Amino acid sequence: MRAAIFGATHGMGRAIARRLSERGDRVFILGIDDDDLARSAADLKARSPQGHDVGVAVCDLADTGTFAPALQAAEDALGGLDAVIVTAAVFATQEALEADLARTEVLLRLDFTNTVVFCEHARRRLQERGGTLCVFSSVAGDRGRKPVVLYGAAKAGLSAYLEALDHKHHDAGLKVVCVKPGFVKTGMTAGLKPPPFAAEPEAVAKLVVRAIDRGTPVVYATPIWRWIMLVIRSLPRFVMRKIGF
Amino acid sequence: MREAAGETIAGWGNVPVPGHERLTEDLEGATREAILCRGLGRSYGDSSLPPPGAREVLGTRLADRILDFDPETGRIRAEAGLSLFELNRLFLRRGWFAPVSPGTQFVTLGGMVAADIHGKAHHVDGCFASHHVQRLRLRVADGSIVECGPDREPELFAATCGGMGLTGHILEVDFDLRSIPSPWIMAESRRVADLDQFLAALKDASSRLPFVVGWIDCLSRGRSMGRGILDAGRWASAEEAGGRPVPWKRRLTFPFMLPSWLLARPTVQLANFAYYWKHLPKVRRGLRHPESFWYPLDVVREWNRLYGRRGFTQYQCVIPDAAGRDGVVRFFELLTARGGASFLCVIKDCGPEGRGLLSFPRPGISIALDIPVRDDTQALVDALNERVIAEGGRIYLAKDTFTRAEHFRAMEPRLAAFTAVRDRWDPERRIRSAQSVRLLGDPP
Numbered sequence: 001m002r003a004a005i006f007g008a009t010h011g012m013g014r015a016i017a018r019r020l021s022e023r024g025d026r027v028f029i030l031g032i033d034d035d036d037l038a039r040s041a042a043d044l045k046a047r048s049p050q051g052h053d054v055g056v057a058v059c060d061l062a063d064t065g066t067f068a069p070a071l072q073a074a075e076d077a078l079g080g081l082d083a084v085i086v087t088a089a090v091f092a093t094q095e096a097l098e099a100d101l102a103r104t105e106v107l108l109r110l111d112f113t114n115t116v117v118f119c120e121h122a123r124r125r126l127q128e129r130g131g132t133l134c135v136f137s138s139v140a141g142d143r144g145r146k147p148v149v150l151y152g153a154a155k156a157g158l159s160a161y162l163e164a165l166d167h168k169h170h171d172a173g174l175k176v177v178c179v180k181p182g183f184v185k186t187g188m189t190a191g192l193k194p195p196p197f198a199a200e201p202e203a204v205a206k207l208v209v210r211a212i213d214r215g216t217p218v219v220y221a222t223p224i225w226r227w228i229m230l231v232i233r234s235l236p237r238f239v240m241r242k243i244g245f
Numbered sequence: 246m247r248e249a250a251g252e253t254i255a256g257w258g259n260v261p262v263p264g265h266e267r268l269t270e271d272l273e274g275a276t277r278e279a280i281l282c283r284g285l286g287r288s289y290g291d292s293s294l295p296p297p298g299a300r301e302v303l304g305t306r307l308a309d310r311i312l313d314f315d316p317e318t319g320r321i322r323a324e325a326g327l328s329l330f331e332l333n334r335l336f337l338r339r340g341w342f343a344p345v346s347p348g349t350q351f352v353t354l355g356g357m358v359a360a361d362i363h364g365k366a367h368h369v370d371g372c373f374a375s376h377h378v379q380r381l382r383l384r385v386a387d388g389s390i391v392e393c394g395p396d397r398e399p400e401l402f403a404a405t406c407g408g409m410g411l412t413g414h415i416l417e418v419d420f421d422l423r424s425i426p427s428p429w430i431m432a433e434s435r436r437v438a439d440l441d442q443f444l445a446a447l448k449d450a451s452s453r454l455p456f457v458v459g460w461i462d463c464l465s466r467g468r469s470m471g472r473g474i475l476d477a478g479r480w481a482s483a484e485e486a487g488g489r490p491v492p493w494k495r496r497l498t499f500p501f502m503l504p505s506w507l508l509a510r511p512t513v514q515l516a517n518f519a520y521y522w523k524h525l526p527k528v529r530r531g532l533r534h535p536e537s538f539w540y541p542l543d544v545v546r547e548w549n550r551l552y553g554r555r556g557f558t559q560y561q562c563v564i565p566d567a568a569g570r571d572g573v574v575r576f577f578e579l580l581t582a583r584g585g586a587s588f589l590c591v592i593k594d595c596g597p598e599g600r601g602l603l604s605f606p607r608p609g610i611s612i613a614l615d616i617p618v619r620d621d622t623q624a625l626v627d628a629l630n631e632r633v634i635a636e637g638g639r640i641y642l643a644k645d646t647f648t649r650a651e652h653f654r655a656m657e658p659r660l661a662a663f664t665a666v667r668d669r670w671d672p673e674r675r676i677r678s679a680q681s682v683r684l685l686g687d688p689p
């Protein structure tokens with residue numbers, strides 16, 4: 001497989017890039033920081049059994065102008081793309097967002113608008129010859145909940161977009177994989193106390209890579225969240241008003 | 246970061262102090278403010294715990310990228326949070342292994358340098374940092390980044406090898422992996438009836454084989470005092486291994502804290518008896534899986550829960566060659582007289598001392614025991630320490646929770662040289678740990 005990974009320098013993106021490299025796939029990584037990209041590229045090359053070189057391109061989720069050139073660089077370096085994986089996103093607690101409207105605006109724009117714009121760029125490239133678009137949404141988008149009013153809203157929008165994309169393009173050969181992680185122990189969540197069922201990034205990567213191989217449209221990571229969210233979605237409003245979850 | 250009320254952090258011995266760990270992928274950025282770094286928290290005592298006044302340590306295990314690997318020479322450079330487990334997972338089947346490996350693979354490179362770890366091969370290969378690390382990148386106390394190695398800032402390097410992370414935050418580690426003929430071990434284990442035979446068997450095995458370690462039933466007394474099982478081996482040749490792949494092992498997790506009273510003397514006696522006689526033939530030879538040879542305890546994750554909520558401490562000391570066989574006998578006599586019940590008692594003869602200013606091993610017999618925490622643990626450790634001082638030996642900081650500052654000073658003539666390096670690089674003692682407050686008199 002030839003995959004471009006946006007967000008591969010950190011957390012779950014890092015784990016996925018490693019898993020692909022370790023089994024011999026060729027990867028190209030996109031991220032904000034030059035130095036950080038170079039370090040991750042070295043890591044992935046060392047893990048690749050064939051010692052594949054790993055190309056990099058600067059791509060900033062805050063700057064939509066960087067999307068097309070970065071994807072073009074990936075396509076040129078790999079000689080075509082079989083998968084585009086998007087783990088890049090920003091996160092802040094509900095408390096922090098309520099206190100800072102500017103931060104809220106940035107989060108909503110990056111996690112919804114700009115992510116969708118990036119996906120549209122990727123879709124056009126993948127659609128021509130068939131391929132997989134794998135994007136990280138969140139269980140937070142499955143139902144409006146108190147601790148994730150804003151972050152959850154952005155992710156709900158993203159999930160809806162990915163679902164419709166699958167409906168529209170599935171028969172033409174575009175596979176869309178929407179990943180919905182629960183709490184995962186990464187640098188992004190480092191300040192938070194891990195709740196029950198918190199997962200390691202490696203476990204998520206294993207599920208995601210399998211979903212990409214099989215073209216599974218929705219993957220909960222880990223699978224227990226499918227059942228937790230099924231219950232949460234079916235709770236009546238008066239209960240959701242009472243509980244803090 | 247906020248700290249939840251009552252949050253505590255502990256070493257592998259599960260003896261907690263107030264505080265928490267802040268994890269980071271960006272070691273270079275986060276170390277600017279850090280008091281202390283912590284890897285996978287496998288040091289038993291308080292080496293990786295924050296001083297009482299700081300309450301936060303920086304967790305390095307997410308900073309785990311390999312920055313360079315040369316498949317021709319085996320030279321590797323990586324971020325300090327890379328674990329030995331990951332290194333083995335990636336490189337064992339490609340024919341490479343760490344130059345020195347401790348008894349668990351759940352340690353980071355940074356931790357391996359900080360404790361200057363040794364392993365079953367100490368008598369031939371020495372310690373990890375002292376003998377094999379080529380270059381370290383450190384964030385020192387004034388905020389600058391310094392590169393050191395055997396040929397660059399050698400004093401700082403020597404103090405950092407085994408310096409428990411007190412000389413600077415370790416950012417990157419550069420060393421050579423060793424090429425191995427196959428991933429399998431050709432092992433030889435031997436049931437030994439008493440201490441004299443054990444010491445002789447250690448010498449004999451060490452002269453023939455590169456990997457040697459022994460387990461002793463330290464509850465046995467009288468004529469069978471010091472009986473146990475000696476485990477030795479070498480890498481199997483490609484022909485012996487026959488090209489068979491190494492299956493990756495599933496691990497079990499010890500599911501809950503065992504009640505502390507369960508580890509009373511009769512239970513340990515029974516377990517030791519069973520373990521000793523399970524090895525029915527006098528000598529066993531054959532191919533062994535590398536994980537079960539190098540890391541027998543890693544098979545059960547969180548096995549430290551075995552010791553219950555009060556936790557345990559490990560006591561590891563080296564009785565120097567000068568004290569001889571009688572020194573070792575005196576140590577075991579004191580231990581059995583005080584009834585120090587221990588499942589695990591590991592014995593090994595060490596090779597020459599390394600470059601590290603506080604590095605643990607020196608020529609002699611190293612003894613490591615698990616001691617469950619009880620009301621009298623402090624008194625037991627005091628007594629053992631007095632014995633070790635009398636024999637001219639010393640203890641291993643990575644294991645220690647209970648040693649008193651005056652005892653440590655008495656067993657460490659090298660302390661002045663270590664302090665001099667810290668005076669130069671960190672006169673205000675910005676970088677410190679619960680252990681350095683306890684043993685070196687750092688400000689809380």
